[in-house]
Amino acid sequence: MSALRLGLRLAFAGGREGVARLALASFGVAIGVTLILMTLTAVPALEAREQRLAWHQTGQDSAPTAPDLMLWLAADDHVRGQDLLRVNLAPLGPRPPAIPGLDRLPGPGEVAVSPALRDLLATMPSEELGDRLGGRISMIIGERGLAHPDELVAVTGRTPEELRGFGGAVTVRGVHAAPGSFVVTGFLKILVIVVAIGLLVPVLVFVGTVTRLSAARREQRLAAIRLVGATRGQITLLAVAETAPAVLAGIVLGYLGYLLGRPVAARLVTFDGARFFAADVAVPAASLVLVLVGVPLLAAASTAASLRRAAVSPLGVTRRAPRRAPTPWRALPVAVGAVALAAAGLLRQSGWISQEGVVIQVLVGVSYLLILVGLVIAGPWLCRVIAQLISAATGHVTALLAARRLAADPYAAFRAISGVVLATFVTTMFAGVSGSAAQSPPQRAELRDGVVEIRTGGAARERIRESAARLADSPDARGVLAVHRSGGTVAIACADLARIVTLSCPAGVTSLAGRPPQALASVTKLVEPTEQTATWPISALYVQTATDEAAQERVRTQAALLLPGSRSATRGDLQAFDLRQLRELEGGLRIATLFVLFVAGCALTVAVVDGLLQRRRPFSLLRVCGVRLAELRAVVLLEAAGPIIAATAGAAILGLCASYLLSRIAGAVWSAPDPGYALALGSGVLAALAMIASVLPLLGKLTEPTATRFE
Amino acid sequence: MSEAILRATGLRKEYGSTLALRGADLTVRTGEVVAIMGPSGSGKSTLLHCLAGVITPDQGEVRLDGVPLAGLNDRARSRLRRSSFGFVFQFGQLVPELPAIENIALPLLLAGSKRREAMSVARAWFPRLGLDGLEHRLPGQMSGGQSQRVAVARALAAGPRVVFADEPTGALDSLAGEQVMDLLIDAARTQGATVVLVTHEARVAAHADRTVIVRDGRVTAPVEA
Numbered sequence: 054m055s056a057l058r059l060g061l062r063l064a065f066a067g068g069r070e071g072v073a074r075l076a077l078a079s080f081g082v083a084i085g086v087t088l089i090l091m092t093l094t095a096v097p098a099l100e101a102r103e104q105r106l107a108w109h110q111t112g113q114d115s116a117p118t119a120p121d122l123m124l125w126l127a128a129d130d131h132v133r134g135q136d137l138l139r140v141n142l143a144p145l146g147p148r149p150p151a152i153p154g155l156d157r158l159p160g161p162g163e164v165a166v167s168p169a170l171r172d173l174l175a176t177m178p179s180e181e182l183g184d185r186l187g188g189r190i191s192m193i194i195g196e197r198g199l200a201h202p203d204e205l206v207a208v209t210g211r212t213p214e215e216l217r218g219f220g221g222a223v224t225v226r227g228v229h230a231a232p233g234s235f236v237v238t239g240f241l242k243i244l245v246i247v248v249a250i251g252l253l254v255p256v257l258v259f260v261g262t263v264t265r266l267s268a269a270r271r272e273q274r275l276a277a278i279r280l281v282g283a284t285r286g287q288i289t290l291l292a293v294a295e296t297a298p299a300v301l302a303g304i305v306l307g308y309l310g311y312l313l314g315r316p317v318a319a320r321l322v323t324f325d326g327a328r329f330f331a332a333d334v335a336v337p338a339a340s341l342v343l344v345l346v347g348v349p350l351l352a353a354a355s356t357a358a359s360l361r362r363a364a365v366s367p368l369g370v371t372r373r374a375p376r377r378a379p380t381p382w383r384a385l386p387v388a389v390g391a392v393a394l395a396a397a398g399l400l401r402q403s404g405w406i407s408q409e410g411v412v413i414q415v416l417v418g419v420s421y422l423l424i425l426v427g428l429v430i431a432g433p434w435l436c437r438v439i440a441q442l443i444s445a446a447t448g449h450v451t452a453l454l455a456a457r458r459l460a461a462d463p464y465a466a467f468r469a470i471s472g473v474v475l476a477t478f479v480t481t482m483f484a485g486v487s488g489s490a491a492q493s494p495p496q497r498a499e500l501r502d503g504v505v506e507i508r509t510g511g512a513a514r515e516r517i518r519e520s521a522a523r524l525a526d527s528p529d530a531r532g533v534l535a536v537h538r539s540g541g542t543v544a545i546a547c548a549d550l551a552r553i554v555t556l557s558c559p560a561g562v563t564s565l566a567g568r569p570p571q572a573l574a575s576v577t578k579l580v581e582p583t584e585q586t587a588t589w590p591i592s593a594l595y596v597q598t599a600t601d602e603a604a605q606e607r608v609r610t611q612a613a614l615l616l617p618g619s620r621s622a623t624r625g626d627l628q629a630f631d632l633r634q635l636r637e638l639e640g641g642l643r644i645a646t647l648f649v650l651f652v653a654g655c656a657l658t659v660a661v662v663d664g665l666l667q668r669r670r671p672f673s674l675l676r677v678c679g680v681r682l683a684e685l686r687a688v689v690l691l692e693a694a695g696p697i698i699a700a701t702a703g704a705a706i707l708g709l710c711a712s713y714l715l716s717r718i719a720g721a722v723w724s725a726p727d728p729g730y731a732l733a734l735g736s737g738v739l740a741a742l743a744m745i746a747s748v749l750p751l752l753g754k755l756t757e758p759t760a761t762r763f764e
Numbered sequence: 765m766s767e768a769i770l771r772a773t774g775l776r777k778e779y780g781s782t783l784a785l786r787g788a789d790l791t792v793r794t795g796e797v798v799a800i801m802g803p804s805g806s807g808k809s810t811l812l813h814c815l816a817g818v819i820t821p822d823q824g825e826v827r828l829d830g831v832p833l834a835g836l837n838d839r840a841r842s843r844l845r846r847s848s849f850g851f852v853f854q855f856g857q858l859v860p861e862l863p864a865i866e867n868i869a870l871p872l873l874l875a876g877s878k879r880r881e882a883m884s885v886a887r888a889w890f891p892r893l894g895l896d897g898l899e900h901r902l903p904g905q906m907s908g909g910q911s912q913r914v915a916v917a918r919a920l921a922a923g924p925r926v927v928f929a930d931e932p933t934g935a936l937d938s939l940a941g942e943q944v945m946d947l948l949i950d951a952a953r954t955q956g957a958t959v960v961l962v963t964h965e966a967r968v969a970a971h972a973d974r975t976v977i978v979r980d981g982r983v984t985a986p987v988e989a
């Protein structure tokens with residue numbers, strides 16, 4: 054088809070400027086594709102981790118995987134705030150179930166450890182960690198048996214008699230293979246919705262910007278070709294063919310970027326305190342195909358759509374019907390979105406709908422989307438208002454030129470900064486929400502510092518008694534308290550309770566709110582110990598020790614040695630868990646923010662460069678007519694800076710309100726974003742202005758009066 | 765006396781509150797060169813575009829060989845522009861990204877000619893244009909007169925029946941203007957093409973067989989040659 058060929062021909066025509074534009078477009082599409090693909094790896098990576106974690110959940114009800122049985126005793130332990138899984142096993146026949154990542158099961162006295170645990174063992178005295186494992190390290194667990202590269206796992210081989218003696222061991226017929234499902238709930242779920250939309254929208258806007266590069270100029274050219282007799286279909290085909298090389302190159306580059314980015318992301322991004330295996334950071338084949346095919350289709354569709362106006366008339370060359378000026382109606386969707394969000398806040402406040410309900414999630418999702426899309430719709434109108442303000446405020450020629458251009462095409466003016474506006478809104482909201490999460494009400498009943506909780510995990514009563522006595526003898530222990538429990542009822546003296554948790558004697562307290570030690574969680578009744586309660590099973594031992602980490606690790610190493618099935622925890626472990634989640638949330642949000650600002654910065658630079666390329670002739674004409682270069686620079690800067698500053702301020706205010714409402718909806722206490730946020734936003738705007746300023750030297754070169762003809 | 769190729773009757777065209785044409789009639793006969801003159805803003809260009817079917821009048825009709833243009837859909841009109849009409853404007857109708865030779869070959873390529881054929885047809889124009897050796901210059905690298913000669917060649921390359929020219933020499937000095945007009949009239953007469961020419965220069969109109977005057981949206985003074 055000749056139109057196709059002509060389109061390809063035009064793609065590579067236009068000399069150095071054409072090549073620059075082609076490179077700009079492919080670079081833009083490449084970044085878009087890489088970012089979309091990297092975003093899409095999040096869920097598969099988490100699912101892969103769940104899949105790898107499956108064997109940790111082995112228990113009595115795991116489906117058979119081998120002819121012979123095996124005794125199994127697993128204990129969740131901690132070391133220096135990190136999770137440590139200790140598995141003790143004893144095969145009951147020659148062909149027991151196999152564990153992923155191990156060629157054979159460790160024999161009695163042998164220990165298999167993960168690489169991260171091996172490294173940690175090398176740095177810690179054995180009485181703090183190594184002695185817990187109960188054997189000699191002879192094997193390393195392979196990648197297949199690990200949830201993530203940093204996981205701490207030890208598998209210790211025992212004789213069946215030894216393992217039965219520990220108490221709590223179960224007989225298993227197979228190693229668990231079905232993954233737990235990855236579930237996100239509550240506040241986190243709202244956040245995930247917000248983040249996902251927040252990440253994808255700027256990327257899509259950016260891809261849109263890039264594929265519409267030099268739209269005005271292309272429209273003129275296509276109108277000229279239409280005058281020569283090209284049909285609408287031919288013109289569309291031609292335009293699509295013209296953008297095809299850039300889009301295809303961009304997709305190839307974007308895919309390469311994704312391949313290169315996978316190991317980097319696996320190393321840098323953490324979730325639940327752990328990095329990922331590069332192999333797990335992968336987009337499923339179906340989504341990959343969808344993106345690699347969908348992006349070119351999207352680009353073709355957006356090109357075709359942007360042509361509708363030019364294709365109408367072959368006279369587009371000389372006379373283009375100007376688009377109607379934007380009206381205040383454009384502010385309506387934003388307003389509706391804001392009102393809907395406020396309504397959701399009020400409904401939640403009044404207790405009419407619950408935080409977990411579908412209604413609130415839909416309402417929040419829809420209003421958030423309305424605000425995001427509404428910002429893009431309202432933008433051109435805002436730019437026009439700004440143009441009017443600029444021209445009203447000053448009579449200087451540069452200001453007038455800038456204002457006139459803004460007013461002439463507020464749509465193009467806003468397109469250039471829409472990314473920054475969206476980024477600002479999303480960033481502000483993130484900052485407000487994460488600030489609020491950090492300020493959430495303090496936990497009331499926490500383990501006291503220096504207390505090691507040892508949950509006994511099904512060991513025999515006599516063994517526990519004995520262990521308690523041995524622990525009490527150790528130089529690190531200042532006191533050992535045994536807690537008896539029957540069903541939901543726990544027997545503990547008021548004064549003892551106050552010694553182990555951060556509560557004064559809780560008169561009449563029947564359960565512990567906040568984050569109580571695990572052995573005291575889901576307690577329905579607290580009673581004073583009596584003779585009768587002394588016959589109840591011992592659910593946990595609380596060892597009081599020094600507050601230094603080494604002493605606590607020594608105590609739990611001893612406990613693990615005495616009661617291999619026991620699970621120990623300290624205040625540090627539990628706090629590390631809380632802090633880790635918060636830190637990750639903040640870390641994730643910071644990554645998201647940087648990501649969005651980066652995308653927006655790219656979009657802005659692309660738009661400004663493109664604007665310069667497009668206005669090369671009028672600008673050089675102005676220079677010929679005696680406007681100084683410095684004045685032209687001022688025009689370009691003013692044109693971009695006015696809308697950016699105004700729109701950023703507007704988006705920031707809107708984002709603050711949204712974050713306030715969102716944290717109210719999620720039941721958190723709102724607090725203003727920290728100064729770091731203001732700093733980031735300010736420097737973001739400055740960086741955007743700097744980016745524009747950095748391309749200004751191009752203006753001088755492009756408008757060299759010798760560089761263009763004016764016939 | 766030859767047949768009428770184009771016949772416009774009662775053309776009326778409004779742009780918002782501006783009445784550009786208010787009942788214009790014009791008949792163009794096959795093979796003749798008609799000059800349209802008149803004051804600025806009188807509606808000359810609008811009339812030309814209506815005749816070429818580029819814009820549709822609000823009232824009245826244009827017939828090509830007795831067939832009303834209004835009855836044709838966009839595709840048919842595009843085909844008409846490609847194969848039966850040629851256009852020369854004051855400036856700006858060349859595609860700036862394409863070299864001269866490809867600009868001339870454009871209508872042939874769009875009509876589906878083989879690239880090789882279209883290029884050889886286009887190349888044959890250069891000696892006639894007096895532009896030997898400039899085949900691969902971009903429009904931005906040629907003088908105004910040179911660009912206009914390329915535009916004339918492009919308008920005539922596909923062997924159109926009517927060439928519409930709107931102030932083709934408007935931006936040129938008198939010598940360059942003469943060259944362009946000579947080329948246009950020569951080539952058109954050789955090919956037997958009809959020419960409708962808008963101009964405000966009597967010197968240019970002198971090339972025509974017949975001159976009509978447009979005033980206030982009407983063809984007021986048809987002067988038979």
Ligand SMILES: Nc1ncnc2c1ncn2[C@@H]1O[C@H](COP(=O)(O)OP(=O)(O)OP(=O)(O)O)[C@@H](O)[C@H]1O
Pocket residue numbers: 372779780782783784802803804805806807808809810811964
């Ligand atoms: N696209 C348009 N939108 C609004 N008004 C238009 C448009 N095109 C032409 N006009 C108006 O219609 C009238 C006739 O315009 P036209 O271009 O036909 O004049 P003209 O005779 O060709 O003038 P000139 O000699 O200056 O080229 C003018 O008053 C012009 O302002």
Ligand SMILES: [Mg+2]
Pocket residue numbers: 808809810930
């Ligand atoms: Mg005119």
